[in-house]
Amino acid sequence: MTTDTTTKSAASGATPGETVLDARGVTMRFGGLTAVSDVDLTVNSGEIVGLIGPNGAGKTTFFNCLTGLYIPTEGEVRYKNQVLPPKSFKVTAAGIARTFQNIRLFANMTVLENVLVGRHTRTREGLWSALLRGPGFHKAEAASRARAMELLEFVGLAAKADHLARNLPYGEQRKLEIARALASEPGLLLLDEPTAGMNPQETRAAEELIFAIRDRGIAVLVIEHDMRFIMNLCDRVAVLVQGKKLIEGDAATVQRDERVIAAYLGEPLANDPGAEEAAEVEAAEAAAEATTDAAPGKENDR
Ligand SMILES: Nc1ncnc2c1ncn2[C@@H]1O[C@H](COP(=O)(O)OP(=O)(O)OP(=O)(O)O)[C@@H](O)[C@H]1O
Ligand SMILES: [Mg+2]
Numbered sequence: 512m513t514t515d516t517t518t519k520s521a522a523s524g525a526t527p528g529e530t531v532l533d534a535r536g537v538t539m540r541f542g543g544l545t546a547v548s549d550v551d552l553t554v555n556s557g558e559i560v561g562l563i564g565p566n567g568a569g570k571t572t573f574f575n576c577l578t579g580l581y582i583p584t585e586g587e588v589r590y591k592n593q594v595l596p597p598k599s600f601k602v603t604a605a606g607i608a609r610t611f612q613n614i615r616l617f618a619n620m621t622v623l624e625n626v627l628v629g630r631h632t633r634t635r636e637g638l639w640s641a642l643l644r645g646p647g648f649h650k651a652e653a654a655s656r657a658r659a660m661e662l663l664e665f666v667g668l669a670a671k672a673d674h675l676a677r678n679l680p681y682g683e684q685r686k687l688e689i690a691r692a693l694a695s696e697p698g699l700l701l702l703d704e705p706t707a708g709m710n711p712q713e714t715r716a717a718e719e720l721i722f723a724i725r726d727r728g729i730a731v732l733v734i735e736h737d738m739r740f741i742m743n744l745c746d747r748v749a750v751l752v753q754g755k756k757l758i759e760g761d762a763a764t765v766q767r768d769e770r771v772i773a774a775y776l777g778e779p780l781a782n783d784p785g786a787e788e789a790a791e792v793e794a795a796e797a798a799a800e801a802t803t804d805a806a807p808g809k810e811n812d813r
Pocket of ligand 1: 541566567570572573
């Protein structure tokens, strides 16, 4: 009987520059509402890609379409050239892990137990072994705990392994969610507003953590409203507005795009000449401000 060694990694074998995620024409309708409309997006190995857009733009819905939580009304999602199965646990097993906008932890489990739960897609083959509780099971369990502790060390929570998840401050709960996602050994990590509720120091630490994740060979797709965070972090940024991809490009290109500025200022995109003129003035002012402020540290654009 084979027992999973718990070291299997979906991240291993990634070729630099390989397309990890390929979403084509993804559309999600809820009755009469089109939350996501014909969105194409790719993420390559070694990349950190940002997904931004106003509230209700369809960002989380798009993530749900990528992770098997929703079956897109139209379109196709491929991970490393394989069409993804429409079940979230199968998507996780294939190599895509995620965190949630509204933290989803097992509040009454310890920090370590939460990470161990995240490992189950990598230890399924050990089911018989687990039932029989033979030497293979104990070996696999020890390896799993060691890996979970290593991940807690990586995110800076090792000292709190035995604490209950509900007793962690908010910022640490977000880190724990990341550790749990990493426990499934993904090749692509999707983060839905990882710095929401964090203070500036925690946000900076989260930035470093995401760079370190990328350096471990895991591609990252991240949703955030914090523009400074996104622009510092991302190789490419895609902007969703009313379910549609408005623009995609490097941080500088996206940052100075007037439609993006207008979308964030809440100006209507419709052809209202008065509104358009006002938007242009505001956009120019914002762009001037952005250039002044952004020069050394990109202190702007929240
Ligand atoms: N399960 C659902 N049923 C019906 N409508 C939904 C469902 N999920 C999302 N929506 C709608 O789809 C639209 C997009 O919502 P979504 O949560 O994806 O936006 P978002 O870009 O993540 O916004 P935020 O920045 O506020 O998190 C909204 O109008 C929302 O009300
Ligand atoms: Mg959302």
